[in-house]
Amino acid sequence: MFTVLAGGVGASRFLQGLAHATDPSNITVISNTGDDVEMFGLHVSPDTDIVIYALAGAVNPETGWGLTGDTFAVVDALQRYGYERWFNLGDRDLAMAIHRTRLLHEGVPMHEIVAGLTAAWGLQCRILPMSNEPIRTQITGPDGVLPFQEYMVKLRTETDVRSIAFAGIESAPPAPGVLEALRESEAVILAPSNPFVSIGPILAVPGIRDALAASKATRIAISPIIAGEVVKGPAAKMMVTLGHEVSAVGVARIYAGLIDVMVIDEQDRALAPQVEALGMRCLVTDTMMTSDERKAELASAVLSQVAS
């Protein structure tokens, strides 16, 4: 069994490759729910949904999130009732949120809801929320504290991040199956996701970091930073304002002590010695994932580290 700690777009692309490189029924995804949000009274889990849509081949390839060909009649119509339009939830995407919200109100735990969604989309892999309890990533910028989606979508990350908190995390145990997956996997892979707001909240759930540290699995992280930049999202900007070196080495330092292998891009080959100096192996390979073939090749290269 392979377990992947996953955020949104970057993780979903890696998982597409992994599901081609190995039997998807061997894959367990631990999904970040720190960027979940209540919009229009509906519970939206952006990262989990991106992973489901991507693995189902239904994700909008232009945005990396949402459904291909979705329409926006409901969010348009909601403006009449005073809602802002910045959270662009498509109609078919919203159907999933309606279903999830109904089940949550009925008291169904999130891991069962996600299992049902995964099955509804015909996926063979297992997706677990990091916790069944609500955890909300909050960004502190120069003008105060923002819920994550307001920072991410409404402000388009155009504010300096000074600190990050995960509200509710102290009393949020890992979802059923999470710790077992970390203990019993052959490999635990930290997807090429944002270390602060995608992988960070997962590791901050009480018990998860310790279980990962104690796991006999090969622990492999893939750098989301390539040639000093990020493919998508605010990771590079956050590294700057939070005082990190914006490079694969900076990412490796964040995960140092917790991982056995760091995967960096060919373009960063010169950084390998610095990564290895942190006490981990360094795999240099193509991590750009610009096609289905390259996604699967990256996954195969990562899995080759497990056998070795």
Add this chain to the structure above:
Amino acid sequence: MFTVLAGGVGASRFLQGLAHATDPSNITVISNTGDDVEMFGLHVSPDTDIVIYALAGAVNPETGWGLTGDTFAVVDALQRYGYERWFNLGDRDLAMAIHRTRLLHEGVPMHEIVAGLTAAWGLQCRILPMSNEPIRTQITGPDGVLPFQEYMVKLRTETDVRSIAFAGIESAPPAPGVLEALRESEAVILAPSNPFVSIGPILAVPGIRDALAASKATRIAISPIIAGEVVKGPAAKMMVTLGHEVSAVGVARIYAGLIDVMVIDEQDRALAPQVEALGMRCLVTDTMMTSDERKAELASAVLSQVAS
């Protein structure tokens, strides 16, 4: 002030005429909420919404409910999660349900929600739910008890109605403003709606029938039965199975003792003496409402009874 007890399609057409025949700000609508339903975890108020959409000029004229040109992406997408498709809620119609549901979960009382919706659609009239508490019309047929929308929409009324109940009504007081409207209006008009499942539940809310009986208003009912048939809905079929004469006289008998004037169609002119024999005046006029002009003419004819 004129107060109208209103169901769905028939009432909404009459109200369109009334809003042309008089200043809409003089109109108070008391709306049936007995056919409210939870669909996909969302609270839908079919009768109230039909009235709002009709008065806003946005109702789909072909169906009499829903919004002109609405799409159905969400209900289509919900089928993946195991929902049945029989309740055909359009995307823009669903936006209203999402908004209402959010407010209900936040504890906002229904009459405030409806006031907000009325304002959002730019209406000048006042619409009051019959009660802020949940009341659910239930139909007993040969195979047992059905929630109203299952009878109405899923079974397309194709079952014999043996009895009708309004679950929760004993403990459901009239919404704020309802009794005052009945007491202080110049006229109370029972719209040409189903006497059993549209007007019936309103009159069954504790206190409403008594307030209407004691009111000094001119009380006027418009028959939904024309020439032994109903323009829309199951009223005629219900009259048969519940043992009533299917005619304007049958309707007048149901309201006898509670109204001062019964309005019947030209086609039923010969029934006027039978109606008057029940102790009420009978206005014979065109009640078909097949055009905006005829709707307004009917409303003017009804209002002429108030002055007299």
